[in-house]
Amino acid sequence: MEKICFYNTKSYDKKYFDKLKDEYSVDVEYFRGKLREKTAVLSAGYDAVVAFVNDDIDEKTINTLYDSGIRILALRCAGFNNVDLKAAYGKIHIVRVPAYSPYAVAEHAMGMLLSLVRKIPRAYNRIRDYNFTLDSLVGFDLYGKTVGIIGTGKIGKIFIEICKGFGMKICAYDPFPAEETDIEYVSIEELCKKSDIISLHCPLNDSTRYIINKRTISLMKDNVYIINTSRGALIDSEALLEGLKSEKIGGACLDVYEEETDYFYEDKSDKIIHDDILTSLIGMNNVLVTSHQAFLTDEALHNITTTTLENLRCFFDGKSLENEVCIKCANGEKCKKNQGGRCF
Numbered sequence: 304m305e306k307i308c309f310y311n312t313k314s315y316d317k318k319y320f321d322k323l324k325d326e327y328s329v330d331v332e333y334f335r336g337k338l339r340e341k342t343a344v345l346s347a348g349y350d351a352v353v354a355f356v357n358d359d360i361d362e363k364t365i366n367t368l369y370d371s372g373i374r375i376l377a378l379r380c381a382g383f384n385n386v387d388l389k390a391a392y393g394k395i396h397i398v399r400v401p402a403y404s405p406y407a408v409a410e411h412a413m414g415m416l417l418s419l420v421r422k423i424p425r426a427y428n429r430i431r432d433y434n435f436t437l438d439s440l441v442g443f444d445l446y447g448k449t450v451g452i453i454g455t456g457k458i459g460k461i462f463i464e465i466c467k468g469f470g471m472k473i474c475a476y477d478p479f480p481a482e483e484t485d486i487e488y489v490s491i492e493e494l495c496k497k498s499d500i501i502s503l504h505c506p507l508n509d510s511t512r513y514i515i516n517k518r519t520i521s522l523m524k525d526n527v528y529i530i531n532t533s534r535g536a537l538i539d540s541e542a543l544l545e546g547l548k549s550e551k552i553g554g555a556c557l558d559v560y561e562e563e564t565d566y567f568y569e570d571k572s573d574k575i576i577h578d579d580i581l582t583s584l585i586g587m588n589n590v591l592v593t594s595h596q597a598f599l600t601d602e603a604l605h606n607i608t609t610t611t612l613e614n615l616r617c618f619f620d621g622k623s624l625e626n627e628v629c630i631k632c633a634n635g636e637k638c639k640k641n642q643g644g645r646c647f
């Protein structure tokens with residue numbers, strides 16, 4: 304039975320992995336701490352490492368894991384922008400869960416939008432204080448509004464279908480447009496000019512970092528709403544805050560934040576928060592922040608667990624690694640996957 308070293312464990316991770324580990328004949332040791340250079344030494348003696356989206360898997364961490372004998376790292380998430388793929392290539396196979404529930408993320412995006420537009424968090428807090436007034440709770444109809452979708456992959460496409468159900472008009476920007484679709488594709492500039500609401504559903508990479516910035520915000524309609532359930536650094540947070548303060552931006556729904564690593568998933572309720580941009584955003588009544596929870600449904604956790612354990616079982620049994628990612632294939636170049644079923 305192979306032994307897995309599981310970093311950054313939350314109670315829900317343990318619940319789902321404990322339920323399924325026997326089925327995949329593995330033993331799991333759960334660590335509370337994040338994976339980073341200092342904690343990577345704890346992996347010595349284990350057969351694999353499981354890590355998450357906010358672990359710090361840089362070159363030093365990779366080398367420490369490698370020196371500890373680790374040859375496979377399974378990400379229990381889709382995104383891999385926190386992994387130094389260049390450092391890992393030829394040393395440690397990186398596998399991930401490419402899709403676990405695009406519905407979870409798309410539905411959360413719509414949940415946030417509706418909550419903010421109809422001021423539901425404010426109404427909820429007010430009612431708990433037995434204040435039944437309606438002042439300053441005026442919202443607007445989503446029906447007839449134009450939503451601009453940046454990234455029309457799995458999640459973006461589902462979000463489009465949800466928006467269509469509300470009678471919204473759709474436009475989209477994606478350098479790799481979907482085939483055989485009625486989605487109206489426009490340039491990023493056109494999307495900014497046309498949209499009442501903009502929702503981000505693209506990965507974080509060199510071409511998308513700060514795709515929402517001072518310039519793109521200046522092109523947007525007054526009172527535009529921005530939703531980000533993808534990655535924090537798609538938005539220049541300082542420019543976002545400026546746009547909110549100047550009332551150019553009407554509201555923002557943020558499930559992710561560019562400097563979230565030190566805060567999200569942690570209880571900081573008795574600590575001083577040193578990130579002034581984050582505290583300003585949280586303090587605004589037209590901003591709704593959730594702690595990178597868009598994926599968090601029963602269905603998604605079940606799928607994350609089965610795919611992660613399946614990825615590891617394939618590695619242990621010497622099989623192909625369908626969900627492996629490396630510095631080459633992640634950048635559209637050919638790796639050895641087509642020949643031997645593994646990236647290297």
Ligand code: NAI
Nearest residue numbers: 454455456457458459477479504505506510532533597598
């Ligand atoms: P996907 O890979 O199916 O789709 C991504 C789309 O973005 C593709 O159509 C791609 O062509 C497009 N794209 C690439 N470069 C672009 C650019 N420069 N501008 C605009 N579009 C571009 O990915 P999926 O599953 O739809 O996920 C989207 C993102 O959602 C992930 O990259 C991840 O960052 C985020 N995510 C967030 C979660 C959360 O809990 N908040 C959970 C899961 C994913």
